[in-house]
Amino acid sequence: xxxxxxxxxxxxxxxxxxxxxxxxxxxxxxxxxxxxxxxxxxxxxxxxxxxxxxxxxxxxxxxxxxxxxxxxxxxxxxxxxxxxxxxxxxxxxxxxxxxxxxxxxxxxxxxxxxxxxxxxxxxxxxxxxxxxxxxxxxxxxxxxxxxxxxxxxxxxxxxxxxxxxxxxxxxxxxxxxxxxxxxxxxxxxxxxxxxxxxxxxxxxxxxxxxxxxxxxxxxxxxxxxxxxxxxxxxxxxxxxxxxxxxxxxxxxxxxxxxxxxxxxxxxxxxxxxxxxxxxxxxxxxxxxxxxxxxxxxxxxxxxxxxxxxxxxxxxxxxxxxxxxxxxxxxxxxxxxxxxxxxxxxxxxxxxxxxxxxxxxxxxxxxxxxxx
Numbered sequence: 001x002x003x004x005x006x007x008x009x010x011x012x013x014x015x016x017x018x019x020x021x022x023x024x025x026x027x028x029x030x031x032x033x034x035x036x037x038x039x040x041x042x043x044x045x046x047x048x049x050x051x052x053x054x055x056x057x058x059x060x061x062x063x064x065x066x067x068x069x070x071x072x073x074x075x076x077x078x079x080x081x082x083x084x085x086x087x088x089x090x091x092x093x094x095x096x097x098x099x100x101x102x103x104x105x106x107x108x109x110x111x112x113x114x115x116x117x118x119x120x121x122x123x124x125x126x127x128x129x130x131x132x133x134x135x136x137x138x139x140x141x142x143x144x145x146x147x148x149x150x151x152x153x154x155x156x157x158x159x160x161x162x163x164x165x166x167x168x169x170x171x172x173x174x175x176x177x178x179x180x181x182x183x184x185x186x187x188x189x190x191x192x193x194x195x196x197x198x199x200x201x202x203x204x205x206x207x208x209x210x211x212x213x214x215x216x217x218x219x220x221x222x223x224x225x226x227x228x229x230x231x232x233x234x235x236x237x238x239x240x241x242x243x244x245x246x247x248x249x250x251x252x253x254x255x256x257x258x259x260x261x262x263x264x265x266x267x268x269x270x271x272x273x274x275x276x277x278x279x280x281x282x283x284x285x286x287x288x289x290x291x292x293x294x295x296x297x298x299x300x301x302x303x304x305x306x307x308x309x310x311x312x313x314x315x316x317x318x319x320x321x322x323x324x325x326x327x328x329x330x331x332x333x334x335x336x337x338x339x340x341x342x343x344x345x346x347x348x349x350x351x352x353x354x355x356x357x358x359x360x361x362x363x364x365x366x367x368x369x370x371x
Contacts, residue, residue, distance in 0.1 A: 008093030013037030
C-alpha cells in the first residue's frame, strides 16, 4: 500500500515515525512518501519537505509567510496527485493539513487524521470541515473523543504515543550520561525553551536569568534537533549552564526539575515524573488574538488532561524572573513534589496505556483493505 503522511513539527515527526514503524509491521511492503523530519526519514520512504523549512509560529508570523505557505500547499497537492496514495494520513498541523484535506477529499483520496487538530481549544466551527473532509480520526487525548461526540462525529481514542516512545527508549545510565556530557554532580534543572527560533528567543533569556539564584543546581538546555548550538551560544553566559542537543529524553530521565515551554514537552516531562513550571510568551499581537479565540482554562496538556492545575503555568507577563524564581523554589520543595508525583501517576493512567501507534496502524491498514 502507498501512504502519504503530512507532519509539521518535531513532535509530529516523532509520532509519524512510530506510526510508520507500526504500519510496516502490518504491511511489510508499505511505500511511504511524507512531509516530516529526520525520524520519519530514518524509517524509510521519501521525504518531500522537512518541517524545519516551514516552522512558522503565531498569527503574525504566519501572515508574514503566506506566500511560502501557499507554495507549499500547491507543491503538496501536485505531489499527492503524482504519488496516488491509498491513504493520506494527516498528523496535527491543522492550518496546513485541513486545507490539503478539503482538496484531497474532493479529489477522491482516502483521508485519515492521526492526532486531532486543536479544535477543542479554539474555533470549534472547524469540526464541520473535519466531518466533511476526514474519513477517520484517531485521537490521543482522552477528553477529545467526548468533545467530538458533542458535535456528532465519532472518533477513536487510541491512547497517547508518548507512552510507547518513552517506554521503548534505550535507558541511559546516570553516571555515564553525566560523564559523556561533562556534567557535575549537582541536581539538574532542565530547560526546554521550545524548538522554533521565535520560541527560544522569547523563553531562554528569562529561564537563564535564574542561574545565579540557584548555585546548588546545574542548568542544562535541551537543544532542539532543528537548531544548531550557534543559535543558543549567545544566551549562555554562565559556567553553570550546559547545552545538550537532541537528547531531551535522556536529559529528562536524569533531571530533578524542569522549566518547560508549553507544548508536547509538558507532557513528556510529566511522563518522566519531573516537576515542572510551564512557561509561554508569544508576540504581543499573537497573544492578544489567541486570548480572544482560545476557550481553555489551561495551556499545558498536563492540566488539560487532569482538568485541574497540576503544574503552574506562567503566561505572557506572568513569565518573568520574579514569578519564575518563586515557582521553581516551590517545585524543589519535597512536600510540593510529592503532590505533583501523585497527580503524574493519575495522568499516566488517563492516557490509556501503551500501543497507540500499533492500534492506529491496525485500524488504518484494515480500513484500506476493506475499501
